Amino acid sequence: MATLFKDVYISDGSRTIAERVHLLVSKGRIASITDARENPPSADKIISGRGKMAVIPGFVNAHTHAAMVLLRGLGEDAPLMEWLKNKIWPVEDKLTPEYIYWGTLSAMLEMLATGTTCFADMYFEMEGVADAVLSAGMKAALCRGITAGEPGKIERSLQNNIELAEKYHGREGLITVQLGPHAPYTVPMEAMKSITEAAKSHGLGVHFHFLETKGERDNLGMTPSEYLEASGLDSVPYANLAHSVWLDPDTELHENISLIHCPCSNLKLGSGIMPLPSWLDRDVPVALGTDGASSNNRLDMWEEMRTAAILHKGASMNPVCVPAVDALRMATYEGARAFGFSQKGMIREGWAADLVLVNLDSPHYIGVNGENLAAYLVYAGSSGDIAGTMVNGRWLYRNGEYPTLDREEIMQKSHEARKAITE
Numbered sequence: 001m002a003t004l005f006k007d008v009y010i011s012d013g014s015r016t017i018a019e020r021v022h023l024l025v026s027k028g029r030i031a032s033i034t035d036a037r038e039n040p041p042s043a044d045k046i047i048s049g050r051g052k053m054a055v056i057p058g059f060v061n062a063h064t065h066a067a068m069v070l071l072r073g074l075g076e077d078a079p080l081m082e083w084l085k086n087k088i089w090p091v092e093d094k095l096t097p098e099y100i101y102w103g104t105l106s107a108m109l110e111m112l113a114t115g116t117t118c119f120a121d122m123y124f125e126m127e128g129v130a131d132a133v134l135s136a137g138m139k140a141a142l143c144r145g146i147t148a149g150e151p152g153k154i155e156r157s158l159q160n161n162i163e164l165a166e167k168y169h170g171r172e173g174l175i176t177v178q179l180g181p182h183a184p185y186t187v188p189m190e191a192m193k194s195i196t197e198a199a200k201s202h203g204l205g206v207h208f209h210f211l212e213t214k215g216e217r218d219n220l221g222m223t224p225s226e227y228l229e230a231s232g233l234d235s236v237p238y239a240n241l242a243h244s245v246w247l248d249p250d251t252e253l254h255e256n257i258s259l260i261h262c263p264c265s266n267l268k269l270g271s272g273i274m275p276l277p278s279w280l281d282r283d284v285p286v287a288l289g290t291d292g293a294s295s296n297n298r299l300d301m302w303e304e305m306r307t308a309a310i311l312h313k314g315a316s317m318n319p320v321c322v323p324a325v326d327a328l329r330m331a332t333y334e335g336a337r338a339f340g341f342s343q344k345g346m347i348r349e350g351w352a353a354d355l356v357l358v359n360l361d362s363p364h365y366i367g368v369n370g371e372n373l374a375a376y377l378v379y380a381g382s383s384g385d386i387a388g389t390m391v392n393g394r395w396l397y398r399n400g401e402y403p404t405l406d407r408e409e410i411m412q413k414s415h416e417a418r419k420a421i422t423e
């Protein structure tokens with residue numbers, strides 16, 4: 001089925017000026033983009049924008065723990081390690097595969113309504129997460145969080161992560177799989193080496209928490225460069241380093257490394273502010289993520305994009321840094337690229353029709369035009385402007401409804417799971 005977005009603005013992370021076009025979606029891809037002054041192509045379904053709607057690429061949440069929506073609100077206003085040890089890890093022990101499955105679906109309701117089409121998830125019981133992704137028709141980059149514990153735990157978790165890759169990597173074009181060592185403070189160096197060796201031999205990327213807090217940097221025992229080399233992270237097919245708040249900005253990074261900025265989670269946990277402008281100045285790829293809903297507490301990538309765009313202007317007293325278009329690119333294309341999704345995250349012919357329809361017919365868009373649309377979206381807009389979210393040309397969220405998901409059942413099962421793990 002072909003869907004025509006007739007006379008809409010298109011904006012993405014490569015356009016400083018938004019064009020007014022007819023955008024045709026067919027067979028899951030962007031089939032054509034033609035000038036809005038020309039006659040539109042024919043289609044089965046027509047969405048008439050009349051210049052009052054915009055189409056942007058779907059957001060890619062490059063770091064989250066989706067099922068942690070079930071732990072939202074537990075232990076607020078506490079430092080990271082205290083929060084993890086006292087509030088999060090004891091409750092996580094009670095999570096079952098079933099709870100994680102329903103929690104992930106519940107997170108997907110939030111993510112789709114706020115324009116996310118793809119999310120990079122690190123958690124456990126990931127087969128259920130993969131099945132939830134496939135049943136919804138979303139895209140995801142999945143890894144099993146690997147942490148030390150009783151003897152043999154790391155080996156079993158790594159084996160489980162490799163099996164996840166064998167079963168799901170590339171599945172229906174919706175899923176990529178990475179290896180997921182949790183962090184330097186939960187995975188000893190020797191185990192890191194065996195995980196990166198496995199990544200190389202299986203051709204997999206790695207998703208890793210790195211230098212989220214100052215204490216973690218102080219206890220690393222070497223420079224970040226030395227750590228990346230000693231662990232083998234700088235020679236795996238690709239490594240995506242979540243947070244990197246305390247990664248020294250003069251660190252030389254190999255081309256296989258991308259950083260994932262989680263500004264709201266870092267602010268809320270008091271972890272600090274990543275030196276984003278330094279990385280952008282050096283053309284180091286940086287994607288955006290929310291982190292889990294129990295540290296953010298939202299899964300709203302639009303807010304993450306806006307925060308990334310304004311936070312560093314204030315922190316560095318430089319209103320020129322992190323322009324709106326860069327923030328939009330980080331929230332969309334950079335995450336897709338970092339996690340192995342090709343032709344996703346820009347509005348281009350032939351690319352995946354992973355799109356968000358934005359309603360511009362609101363007071364806060366008065367004065368919007370092609371020249372200023374990106375800035376209006378990033379600074380004035382919010383996920384409340386979203387009229388629909390599409391993955392591979394299929395609506396997964398449209399005007400408050402979820403065509404592929406049973407919202408009532410997901411809500412009920414998630415309430416039950418929350419009750420079971422917290423009582």
Ligand SMILES: [Zn+2]
Pocket residue numbers: 063064065209242291292
């Ligand atoms: Zn995290």
